[in-house]
Amino acid sequence: MALLKINNLCKSFGGLSAVLNFNMEIRENELIGLIGPNGAGKTTVFNLITGVYKPDEGEIIFKGENIGGLPPYAICKKGIARTFQNIRLFNNLTVLENVKIALHKDVPYSLPAAVVRFGSFYKGEAKIEEEALKWLSLFNLDYKKDEIASNLPYGEQRRLEIARALATHPTLLILDEPAAGMNPNETLELMELIRRLRDEFGLSILLIEHDMSLVMGVCERIYVLDYGQVIAEGKPEEIRNNKRVIEAYLGEEV
Amino acid sequence: MKMLETRWGKFIIEVVALAVIFTLVQYFITAGIFNQYHQITLTSMCINIILAVSLNLINGFTGQLSLGHAGFMAVGAYVSVVLTKFMGMPFIVGIIAGCLGAALAGFVIGVPTLRLKGDYLAIATLGFGEIIRVILQNIDYVGGPAGVVGIPKLTSWGWLFAGVVVTIFVIQNLINSSYGRAIISVREDEIASEVMGVNTTNYKVLAFVVGAFFAGFAGVLYAHYFYIIKPETFNFLKSFDVLVMVVLGGLGSTTGAVIAAVFVTLLTAVLQAFPAVRMIIYALILILIMIYRPQGLMGNKELSVKILGRIWSGKDGSFEDK
Amino acid sequence: MRISRKVVLVVLMLFMFGIVAGCGGKAGGGEEILVGINAELSGAVASYGTNARDGAMLAIEQINAEGGVLGKKINAIERDNKSQADEAMSVSADLVGKGIVAQIGPLTSGNVQGCTLVMMDNKIPLIAPAATAVNVTVNEKGETLDYIFRVCFIDPFQGTLMAQFAYENLGAKTAVILKDASSDYGKGLAEYFKKTFTEKGGKILAEEGFVKGDRDFRATLTKIRGLNPDFIYVPGYYEEVAPLIKQARELGITAPMGGGDGWDSPDMIEVAGKANLNNTYFTNHYSVQDQNPKVQKFVKAYKEKYNKEPDAFAALAYDAVQLLAQAIKDANSTNPEDIKNALENIKDFEGVTGRMSIDEQHNPVKAGVIIEFKDGKQVMNTRIEPK
Amino acid sequence: MLELMQQIVNGLSLGAIYALIALGYTMIYGIIKLINFAHGDVMMVGAYIGFFSVSLLGTNIMVAMIFAMIACALLGVIIEKVAYKPLRRATRIAALITAIGVSLFLEYTTIFLLTPQQRIFPQGAFPVHDYNFLGLSVSNKDIFIFISAIVLMIILQFIVKNTKTGKAMRAVSEDKDAAVLMGINVDNTISMTFALGSALAAAAGVMIGVYYNTINPLMGILPGLKAFVAAVLGGIGIIPGAMVGGFILGILETLVSGYGNSLYRDAVAFGVLILILLIKPTGIFGKNTGEKV
C-alpha cells in the first residue's frame, strides 16, 4: 500500500497555476526525488503536502486518510516532517532547544506540572533532553548543543534542520534541497546519512534537490516537474536519458 | 540522585533568599525606615514588574505585538473591586476573580485577533483595550468616568511580594518548559514551528491568556492600593508605558523586564520633582536607549554574573556592529 | 563605534544617579513654612494644573512680600502628578515626607481622592481648589474626612442653582443635557440639574454626552437641534464647551444654554465668539468683572505676572493658599493639627471667589452667582446667597 | 433624511482631516514599515506654526498653511535622520518605542516652551459664513477644509504618480533592493517621504486650528491615533486606502454620535476596525500577500 498518494493536486496563486494535476505515489521505505527547473513548483508541492498551503483541488492521501487542507501541526502529528529550502531554524535558540521543540508534540508532562514543577516535569525534561541529545549525536551536533543555532556554519545548520525534523518521529520525511550550499564532501556525507536514516528508521523520504549527483545517487525513483506538471517519472537512469528532462534542464539543444 | 539534590538545593536557596528579602523589606516598613513615599514607590515598582513581566510573555517570548495590556489590567481591577467593595467578599476572592476575569478577556480577545499579524495585531489589541475602557466608562454601576473611590486598601507588601514572585515563578517555569519552548518557537519562526507539530494558534492564545491573567493581578493590586480607579487610568498610554518597559529591558528577557520596570518606576518618581522637563527627559532617555541599545538593556538574555561581565567587556555578540 | 556606545551608557547612568542624588536634599529649616503643591503639570489636564499652580504661586509670592505668615516665609514645593491618581498619591507621600504643613491641590476630584489616605494617615490638611465631587470631603458613610478641605462649590449646588434659574427665570419647560461624561464634574452637575429641573416640573428631553478632548460636537448638536428644547445644560470645561457653543450657534441652535464654573475662562469669548455666547449663563463664585477691589487686585497682579487672564482654577488655587495663610494666622501655629482645627473654624473669609465659611463637611459656604454673557462681557445676572 | 445629510456633511470635514493625517502615516509606513506614532504630534507642531504665522506675522490662512507645511516637512526630515535612521536595521518594535519617545518629546517640548494652555486661533484669520442649501447648513470653513484637503490629496497624487521623486518613493516602498539597482538613493527618498507626509500633517494641523479654533500641545494624540486607525482600515501603506479610511472613519464617528451614543464613538470606531481586519486582515485595500515559504 502506498504511504502517500497524491491525486490531481492543483494550486494556483493569483490566477497562475503553480501546481496542476499533480499525481505522485510514495511507498513505504522508499526514497523519492522530486526535481525540476527553478520555478517548476516543487516547493509548492511540499508546502501543499505539509499543510503550509491549502490545495485548491485534489487529494493528499497519507496512510489512507486525506490530509489535504489540514493545518501543518496536525499533519506533523500524522507523521510527516520536513526541512526548508532556505533553512528555517529557530535562530535565537540553542541547537539543543531547536530539537527539543520538535519533541514537544509528545510532551510527557502537563502544563500545570510545568508551571508548578511537579516531579513529572523533571522526569519529562530529562527524557526530552536525552532524546534530543540522541538526535544530535546522530548528526554529530551534540558537541555544539549549547551553540546558538544561527551561529552554526551552513552545513551544520542543514544537518540540524534534518535532525529537528526527524525528532518529530515522522514516517515520511520531506527534504527541500538538503544539499544546497554544501561542499562536495558534505554532500557525500549527507547522501550517506540519508540512506542510513531511511534504513535505520524505516522512513520514506521525499527530497527536492538540484545537486544531481545526490539525487541520482540516492533516489530510487524520481519525479520530474516542469510548469507544475509531472513530465517524467522513473528510475534515475531513465530520467537521466529522458529527452524532455534534459530539455527542461539544460534547455533545448541549440 | 545527585540531580535531585541540586534541584532541592537550589529550591531551598531560592526560598531562603526570598524569605530574607521579604522579611527585610517588611522590617524596613514596620521600622519606618521606608516611609510612605518609599512604600508607594515600592508598590508601583512591584505592579510595574508584574505588568512588564506578563507583557513580556506576549510581546517578548511569543513575539505578538500587543498594545492592549492596560485593558486587561482594567478588567482585573474592576472585577475585583466589584467583589471586594460592592459585595464585601474577601480580598483573595477578588484577586482570583480579577485574574480570571482578565484571563477570560484575554481569551475572548485573543482567539479572533491572534490571526492577525504584526501591526494589524497591534492596532487590534490597542482597539480592544480602548473598547474595554469605553465600556467601563459607560457602566454607571462602577461609577462611569469618575470610577470607584474608596476602595479598601488591602494590598500589603505581602501581597505585592507574592504577586511579583508568583508572576515571575509561573512565567519563568512556563518559559523554561516544553510549553515555553513551543511558545518561543512561535516567535522565532511561526511556519517552522507549525511544521514541527506546534499548534501555534493555541500557544499564542495560551501566552495571551496567561499574560492577561497577570495583568489582571496587577490591576487588582493597583486598585486596592491606590484607593481609586478610573477608566482613564487604563488608557492606551498606560499600555505604551508597559511596552516601553518591556522593550527597554529587552524583548524576551524576564530579568530585563524586571530591571526596566524598576528603572522606569524610579525614573518616574525622580522626575516628579522636575515638572517642567520631566517628560522631555523621559522621552530623550527612551530615544537614546533605543538608538544606542535597540535590543534593550538585556537583549533576549537573562541576567547572570557571567553575562554582566560580557556585556561590559563588549563581547556580547549583540553589541557588535554588523 | 562600540566605545561611543559605552560612553553614552555611562553618561546615561551618571545622569540618572545625578538626578537621584540631587533630589535627596533636605528641605527647609524652621524659619519657613513648607507648603506642598501637588498639581497636574503634565498629562491630560496639565492646563488646569499649571493655571492653578500659577494662582497658588502668586498668592504665596504676595504673602511673602507682605512679610509672610507669623513672620515666616512660605516655601512651596511643587510636584507634578502627571494627571494620575496613583502619582498624586506618591507625590503627596513625598511632600509629606519633606515636612509640609499642608498641601494645595490636586485639581480634579479623582486625584484629590488619590491623596486622601496619605493626608489622613499623616494628619496633614489638604485644601482642594477645584475638586467638586461630593465625596471628596466625606467618606461613603457621610463622615467628614478630617484633613480634606476645599474652596470650591460642590456639584449639587451648581446643578440645582442652574435648574432653578432655567425653570424660574428663563421659563424653560424642556431641557436637554449635554454633559462632559468623562468627568465626574460634568456628570455630577448634570445629575443635580436633572433632579431639580424635573422636581420643578420641567422635562428632560435627552441626555447626551461628550468626552474630554472632543472638538467636534456637530453630530450630537444636529440631533439636539431636532428636539428643539427650551434650554440646553452643558456642564463641562471651557476647552470643550467653547467650541461646542460656537458649533451649536453655527448649526442654528438659538436656545439658551447654561453651565457651571468650568465655563469660566477668558478663552470662552475668544473661542466661542461674542455673538454666539449671547443667551448663555453659568453658575460661578465670582466674576472677573466684579468690581470688588480684592478681585480686581488679584486679576491685575495675575495679569502682570503671567501675562494672561486668570481662569477659575487660578482664582480658586489663589484662594486656597490665602485660606491656608488665614488658618495659620488664626491658629498662630504651623502645626498641621492646629491648622486643620483653624480651617474648620474659618468664618467669612474674603476670597477672590467670594466670602466663604467652612461648614461641617469642610465645604465652603459661599454665594453663588449666575453670570450671563452679553456681547462678550460677563454680566452678573442673579446673586444667590447661601441659605 | 435632512438630518442624515447634515450628519454626513459634518463627517466630511472631519474625514478629510483624518484622511490627510492618515496619508502621512501610510506613506511613512509604506516606505520604512514604521508606525510613526509621532505623526499626530507633527500635526500639532504644524498647527502651532500656523497659529504663530497668523497671530504674530499676521499672514492669511493660506500662507500660514504653507509656512506650517514647509516647517513640518523640515521637522519630519530631522526626526527621521536623528531618531529613526539609526534604527533602520534594528527591530521594528525598537523603532516603535523611539516613535513613542519622539511623540512625547514633541508634546512636552511644546508644553515647556508654550505652556500647556490652549491657544485660540484668531477669529479674524478666517471669518466664518454659513450657507444654507436646502436646509443643510454648511460653513465656508467646512468648504475650505474639504476643498483644501482634496486639493492637497490631488497634489500628493500628482507628486507620487508623476514626478521622479514620487516614483522613486513608490519604487523604494515596493522593493528597496531593486530600487537601489536603479540608482535610487534610498535615504534621500525616505527623507522625502517624511517631508511630504509631515507637510500633509501640518496642513491638517492648521485645518484643525481653523475648524475648532483652539490648539493645544496634546491635540495630536487623539487625531493621530484615529488617523492610524484610518490608515489600517484602508490597508496600511496604501495611499488611496488612507483617504478612504479617513473619510469612512470621519463619517462613521459622526453617525455614531448623531444616531447612537457619542460616548461609544471611539469604541464603535475600533470595533468596526477590528471587524474589518477579521474579515480582511490587511484592510480594505490591502493585498493578501502570503508569506513565501
Next chain:
Amino acid sequence: MLKVNEIDVYYGAIHALKKLSFEVEQGSIVTLIGANGAGKTTTLKTISGLLRPRSGSIIYKGTDITRIAPAKIVEMGISQVPEGRRVFAAMTVLENLEMGAYLRKDKKEIARDLDEVFDRFPRLKERRKQLAGTLSGGEQQMLAIGRALMARPSLLLMDEPSMGLAPLLVKEIFEIIKDINSKGTTILLVEQNAHMALSIADKAYVIETGEIVLQGQAGELMKSEEVKKAYLGG
C-alpha cells in the same frame, strides 16, 4: 572591463563566495553557470554594491568599485536585471522603464532610448499603461531587461533571465540578449540553463558552492561532459 579579484562574501555565518575571481572582457558575453545556491546571484549583488565583500576587490574600467555606493555604480554604467525580475508591480510599464533611467538627466536621449526599448519589445509598448504586476512572466522579464537598458549600461548584469519561462520565450529572450550585446553592451550572464547560456556566451565560468570549478571558452564547455555532470550528476 570588469575584474573580480578573490572576493570573500558572507551571509551572516555562511561563507557564500570563497576567493572568487573572474574577468569580463569589453564587448563580450560572459556567463556564470552553476546549480542553485552556488553563489551566482551573490556574485552579481556584490558587483552591484548591494553586498560588501569581506576581502578582495572589484575593478571596473580601472576603478576600484568595491566600496562605492550602489547608485554610483549604476551611474558608472553597470546595471542589473535582477533575479526573479523584481519589476515594480504596482507601477506601470512606462514608469518601470522611467525608473531605469532614474539617474539620467538627458531628457531627449531618454526619450530616444525609450523608443528603442519599445521597438525591441513591441509588447511592452502595447502595455505601457498597464501595471507591471499584471504582465506575464515573459513580459515581466522583457520589462526588467528594458528597464536595465534604460540606464544605458556599458556592462549589463543578468540574473537568470530564463527562470520560470516557457522554452519558446527563453529562446526569444536569449536572442534579445545576443542582440543587445551586438550593439556594444558587455554582458555578464548568470544562468541555470547551461545550454542556452553557453550557446550565446563567449566565455564561461562554472561556479559551485562559491568557487569557480571550471572555466573556458563557451564552445568548449558546451561539449564538456563535466558541465552536464555538474547539473545532472555523474
